[in-house]
Amino acid sequence: MPARINPSILAADFVNLERDLDKIASADLVHVDVMDNHFVPNLTFGPQMVGRIQDVSKIPLDVHLMIDNPDEWALGYAELGAYSVTFHVEAAADPVRLARRLRAIGARAGLALKPGTAVDDYLDLLPEFDQFLVMTVEPGFGGQSFMAETMPKLARLRAAVDASGADIWLQVDGGINEETIVTAAENGADTFVAGSAVFRAENPADQISLLRESATRHLHGPATS
Ligand code: DX5
Ligand code: ZN
Numbered sequence: 001m002p003a004r005i006n007p008s009i010l011a012a013d014f015v016n017l018e019r020d021l022d023k024i025a026s027a028d029l030v031h032v033d034v035m036d037n038h039f040v041p042n043l044t045f046g047p048q049m050v051g052r053i054q055d056v057s058k059i060p061l062d063v064h065l066m067i068d069n070p071d072e073w074a075l076g077y078a079e080l081g082a083y084s085v086t087f088h089v090e091a092a093a094d095p096v097r098l099a100r101r102l103r104a105i106g107a108r109a110g111l112a113l114k115p116g117t118a119v120d121d122y123l124d125l126l127p128e129f130d131q132f133l134v135m136t137v138e139p140g141f142g143g144q145s146f147m148a149e150t151m152p153k154l155a156r157l158r159a160a161v162d163a164s165g166a167d168i169w170l171q172v173d174g175g176i177n178e179e180t181i182v183t184a185a186e187n188g189a190d191t192f193v194a195g196s197a198v199f200r201a202e203n204p205a206d207q208i209s210l211l212r213e214s215a216t217r218h219l220h221g222p223a224t225s
Contacts, residue, residue: 003185003215004028004169005208006062008195009053010044010142018056023204029062029083031173031193036067039091040140047073051080060084064112064173064193066139067091071098078107086110086133086171090117099128110171114139115150123160126168131191132157136184137174142195146175151187158188158220181211185218 008031012020024030032050037043054061060083065074070087071094077085085107089095099109110131113119115138122132134154137144154170161168172184173193181192192215201207 001190003189003212003219004191005198005212005215006031006171006191006193007198007204007208008033008064008142008173008193009199011195011199017053020199021053021057024198024208025058026205027059027198027208028191029060030057031062031064031195032082034063034065034067034077035140038068039088040066042066042140047076047080050077050082054081062086062171062193064110064133066112069093074098075101075105078102078105082107084108084110084131086112086131088112088114088139089122090114095122096125096128103130108169110169112139112173113153115147119153119157123156126160126164127166129168131169131171132161133171133173134189135174136172136176136180139174144175146177146180146183148180148183151183154184154187154189161188176211178210178214181215182218185215185220188220189215190219 006029007024010033035042035044062084063077063082065087102109108130111129112133169191170189171191172189176194177197198204
């Protein structure tokens with residue numbers, strides 16, 4: 001299974017969004033960062049905009065909710081057809097109940113952890129989720145530097161997922177580029193969000209292929225050849 005590359009449209013041109021979505025049609029999913037100016041100090045867009053993105057995107061939506069009270073707001077994104085809805089454990093009142101409700105609507109349920117949030121309390125709950133998102137920057141802005149200190153947490157999750165045998169994706173988000181994607185892959189990620197690295201490239205489609213090949217070579221352990 002090749003690595004998944006999910007470009008983040010936070011780095012796209014918001015007034016030419018359909019054009020920019022077409023540039024990343026060869027990616028696996030389109031990563032859609034919803035920010036509410038409360039959970040993070042930045043504001044992007046809400047369900048109306050995400051619904052239009054869903055209408056025109058040629059690939060499925062990977063919605064990343066950086067919002068307070070996801071228990072109330074996350075379900076709407078599943079209802080409008082998002083393939084995957086990831087919410088932050090720091091913001092959710094009842095993560096397991098919310099994940100079950102998202103799955104009941106038909107979305108994959110994802111749990112995101114900020115760089116300083118430990119994973120240990122959630123390892124028993126792995127089967128309740130389809131994806132874990134290890135933030136490799138503080139959420140809120142694109143273009144930040146990858147935090148390598150989050151890698152032990154990712155490796156712990158990889159070991160737990162492998163032991164469970166469940167089909168759970170491990171996603172990293174923030175500062176992913178040609179170099180850091182190798183580190184993240186070696187530490188257990190299989191799904192990679194990249195904003196600046198894709199949209200600032202001269203040819204986003206070529207960059208997606210390059211990132212995918214590089215990550216796939218290093219999936220789960222250093223490459224042997
Ligand atoms: C940050 C967002 C990321 C962001 C990544 O809070 O969750 O998805 O777009 O951007 P880059 O790849 O530029 O770090
Ligand atoms: Zn994101």
